[in-house]
Amino acid sequence: MSLDVKSTIESGKTVLGIELGSTRIKAVLIGENNEPIASGSHDWENSFVDNVWTYSLEDIWKGLQDSYQKLSADVKEQYGVTLQTVGAIGFSAMMHGYMAFDKDGELLVPFRTWRNNITEQASTELTKLFNYNIPQRWSIAHLYQAILNKEEHISDIHFQTTLAGYVHWKLTGKKVLGVGEASGVFPIDLDTKSFNETMIKQFNQSIETQNLPWKLEDILPNVLVAGENAGELTEEGARLLDVSGELKAGIPLCPPEGDAGTGMVATNSIAKRTGNVSAGTSAFAMVVVEKDLSKVHPEIDLVTTPTGNLVAMAHSNNCSSDLNAWVGLFDEFSKAIGLDIDKNKLYETLFNSALQGDADGGGLLSYGYLSGEHMTHFEEGRPLFVRSSGSNFNLANFMRVHLFTAFGAMKIxxxxxFKEEKVELDEVLGHGGLFKTEGVGQRILAAAFNVPVSVMETAGEGGAWGIALLGSYMINKKENETLEDYLNESVFAGQSVKTVSPEAEDVTGFEQFMERYKAGLEIERAAVNSLK
Structure with missing residues (x-):
């Protein structure tokens, strides 16, 4: 096996994918069967500077170089070969945010990440102007807010892009974005698979009085779809990524993508009527819809797949943190009475007990709002557990309700x-920590959505693998082969998948819990106001 892999590496038949996440930069090298054969990672953290969440350019390149060096070392250690070339490279990163550059390519203001909620006025005005939901974290909201704030740098903007677009530009010289990443910059026209020209004109008209020396279309990157060639690694780019000087120039790059798109690829959920749910510290559901929504919903973000299909996203800030805290309390208790229980065993036992509870959770109520929750209009949160004297208070119902509430805000x-837009789903792919205990998180989510929920073996591989797959698709696809077909036939064929279908009693029980959840939001509001 290792000899085959060694020859694959030496002949450049591998693909490199690197994703810059919010806490980790991960590099993955995949072989001819599209499975990971080496990896490297670098931990990093954003900084809060002058009331802005940011990462410095120095940290970006230091992290990229470190993750690549560690991957190269992994290749050398495992296979005894120096990594000098690959078949393709792809870069992905956390979406949105604001990176603006002048005519000399210099960054005008520190990188403003998606995490900054400083664009409320811009978000509101643009949503009204376009009749299209523009969340605060979107790049166009950051640009417009800077214009509204009359920031000095605005007139000097020559190019605006995202983190993934910036890295790709510096390594190839190409100012491009994949359509999925671009859909978090500015609304996409689903017919042209590029920025919506009508809305661009509306934006330009709205800022005419500012007398700026540019039009919006002049400063935005070009938009590409999955499978298109997005440039080649330059000599300068090769030295920038690989400080050892071993990596050769001329390697093709696929369009840079966002973490939402690479997550969809990594879970094989880019076809229409499919979706994926990531459940960990926060939770978000992405559903590939068959048509435009009938109206603007502030609770629903609209992005696209890497192939340009419309995706509706429901995101909640809180998911498993409060649940994990309760498990931690049980862990403390077990140690206090002299029992050293493995943490995984503890999670498994507590999660499985939830399946023995009453369908609706026995009348109990919980909010895991460690932070604010935009879906229910809370700027701050207070984790809360409530029961009435008539509730059926036992361990099974306690755990069941905490699993229910982990999906509560997202369910709204x-x-x-489901209920207003009549969106139909055939299947949801679940990934993230809440699905580690086999069958439990799946069954709860199936009850919440009333849709079969599947979990795959590779769901934990993540976005670096997802962008590597997009690179593989670019160089290995057959003529006219769609990304959906490529993933089904060349990546996920034979993949072990476990599917849980919704049970009628569970679905009814979850709906009953949600009525209680919505009615009890007044209690959560009182807790926020009372507990400072």
């Missing part, structure tokens, strides 16, 4: 899609 957004 999904109900807009």
């Amino acid at each position: 957004g999904m109900d807009i899609l």
